[in-house]
Amino acid sequence: MARVLAIGAYSDEDRAALQGDLGARMLAGLDAISALSVPERAEVEAMAYKGHAALDGAVMDLLPNLRLIANFGVGYDAINVGDATARGIRVTNTPDVLNDDVADLAVALLLAESRRMVAADIWTRAGNWPQGEFPLARKMSGRRIGVLGLGRIGREIADRLAAFKAEIHYFARSEKPTPGWQWHADPVALAAAVDDLVIAVVGGPETAGLVSAEVIAALGPDGILVNISRGSVVDEAALLDALEQGRLRGAGLDVFVNEPRIDPRFLALSNVTLLPHVGSATHETRAAMGALQRQNILALLGDEPLVTPVN
Numbered sequence: 001m002a003r004v005l006a007i008g009a010y011s012d013e014d015r016a017a018l019q020g021d022l023g024a025r026m027l028a029g030l031d032a033i034s035a036l037s038v039p040e041r042a043e044v045e046a047m048a049y050k051g052h053a054a055l056d057g058a059v060m061d062l063l064p065n066l067r068l069i070a071n072f073g074v075g076y077d078a079i080n081v082g083d084a085t086a087r088g089i090r091v092t093n094t095p096d097v098l099n100d101d102v103a104d105l106a107v108a109l110l111l112a113e114s115r116r117m118v119a120a121d122i123w124t125r126a127g128n129w130p131q132g133e134f135p136l137a138r139k140m141s142g143r144r145i146g147v148l149g150l151g152r153i154g155r156e157i158a159d160r161l162a163a164f165k166a167e168i169h170y171f172a173r174s175e176k177p178t179p180g181w182q183w184h185a186d187p188v189a190l191a192a193a194v195d196d197l198v199i200a201v202v203g204g205p206e207t208a209g210l211v212s213a214e215v216i217a218a219l220g221p222d223g224i225l226v227n228i229s230r231g232s233v234v235d236e237a238a239l240l241d242a243l244e245q246g247r248l249r250g251a252g253l254d255v256f257v258n259e260p261r262i263d264p265r266f267l268a269l270s271n272v273t274l275l276p277h278v279g280s281a282t283h284e285t286r287a288a289m290g291a292l293q294r295q296n297i298l299a300l301l302g303d304e305p306l307v308t309p310v311n
């Protein structure tokens with residue numbers, strides 16, 4: 001019998017620690033919970049969750065003594081926190097330890113798309129170089145760049161882009177103390193004021209479609225859009241239309257609406273850099289995320305204050 005249930009695909013190191021330190025029972029996905037016996041489900045007090053499938057009250061009700069959902073990741077939009085709170089279940093996430101990696105990747109996507117690095121790599125491998133020069137790309141340094149969502153990761157992105165001599169603009173629900181960066185009260189105004197846009201807000205129902213067709217139009221045909229937050233934040237159909245019709249220069253995307261089966265229209269485009277949701281995917285950062293997830297579970301089981309609570 002196990003007090004801890006670990007759901008998802010964990011690294012060998014995380015699996016060993018979950019099983020060794022916490023005696024966790026490992027399950028591949030949420031679907032497998034209903035196959036456990038009633039006494040097995042009644043034993044579970046904490047769940048280590050790693051995944052993007054919806055975790056709502058119906059799943060929580062399968063585990064009548066659940067006290068904690070410890071999410072592997074800072075974004076917990078897959079978890080219905082309202083349902084958890086209503087059941088007295090605490091939720092934790094893994095903030096801060098991944099800021100550097102996700103911010104690095106956002107800058108890399110903007111640089112890759114501005115300088116057409118992936119297209120140039122494909123062109124070089126195809127043996128085109130002896131026939132002539134690769135077409136000129138577009139400069140990234142010194143541009144006006146908008147950061148949509150100046151939270152923990154957004155701030156790290158802006159700091160990095162400032163080192164690229166960018167003029168930083170941002171959208172947040174209220175103005176923040178910054179080194180003179182320009183605040184905009186709505187995403188359309190932000191997009192209209194900048195050359196390129198980097199999206200770093202939270203996902204979930206409150207921000208769904210925040211980057212609308214209007215925002216994309218305001219960014220304009222020379223603009224590049226980078227998204228490292230959640231696919232749901234962008235009106236993906238409007239983004240695809242704009243990319244296909246040349247109303248946007250390009251996009252660098254780590255997240256999509258229908259992951260991992262992304263819209264096939266993306267695959268036909270040469271003005272996008274597509275990554276398979278790898279913002280935090282380094283050995284170092286994933287190890288830190290796993291450690292923080294387990295610290296929260298250990299805190300709960302030891303009746304200590306949770307390290308990084310959400311509710």
Ligand code: NAP
Nearest residue numbers: 075149150151152153172173201202203206228229279280
């Ligand atoms: P954070 O510090 O909580 O920042 C979130 C930002 O979202 C803040 O600027 C906040 O604005 C804004 N926001 C929250 N609710 C909003 C709403 N209802 N309307 C408009 N803006 C809202 O989060 P973080 O640690 O930077 O992480 C941001 C997101 O990045 C995560 O939620 C996750 O989805 C995503 N992420 C992706 C990867 C990846 O692998 N690609 C990895 C890690 C995280 P205010 O300042 O106005 O409160």
